Amino acid sequence: MKLGRATGVALFAGALLPAQQDFSRSVAMKQLMLDLIHPASNEILLSVNRGGPQNDSEWAGVRRSALTLAESGDLLMLPGRVREQGDWAKNAKMLSEAGMAAYKAAESKDVKALGAVTDAIDAACTGCHKQYRPNVFPRGDGSK
Ligand code: HEC
DSSP states (O other): OOOHHHHHHHHHHHSSSTOOHHHHHHHHHHHHHHIIIIHHHHHHHHHHTTSSOHHHHHHHHHHHHHHHHHHHHHTSSSSOOOOTTTTTHHHHHHHHHHHHHHHHHHTTTTTHHHHHHHHHHHHHHHHHHHOOTTTTSTTOTTTO
16 A cells, blocks of 8 residues: 555544544634634734735734634644545645745745735645535536
8 A cells, every 4th residue: 555645644643543532523614714823814914915914913913813824734734634535635734835935034024925815825725625625616627
């Protein structure tokens, strides 16, 4: 059996985490998207559309959301969540990296750098959804 990269990560994570922790059962993918990932990306995108954070409190909000996205990439790779086929791992990693880049931009209050990251955030969402949300992308080229 050929082990893909995602499988390797899942097996590795599985070896480190106690067997009774099945994350897929505690929080569904849909909740993760609706209540964690989507609000975080939304806050960043809205802020950029309005010309960037306007004060320290808004910068703090963007930092928090950026960190949420950076960590969410790893949450999507936990056993019970990760899909072994297709570009799941690639898009999860892209989300982490884009989130981290947004976090760094927000730390240095760099509106231009923050704006430059939004395409990568969007690409991570769309890339994964094209393959794993067939109800939204019925005939997407990457659909399974
Ligand atoms: C690595 C894969 C992956 C990435 C990256 C990803 N998603 Fe998702 N997303 C999914 C899957 C799978 C579903 C379908 C969940 C279900 O219906 O059970 C989904 C569903 C959703 C939904 C619909 C939830 C519902 O059913 O009402 C929203 C909204 C969403 N994602 C937003 C985002 C946003 C915004 C991003 C990027 C910032 C993102 N997702 C990144 C895999 C991903």
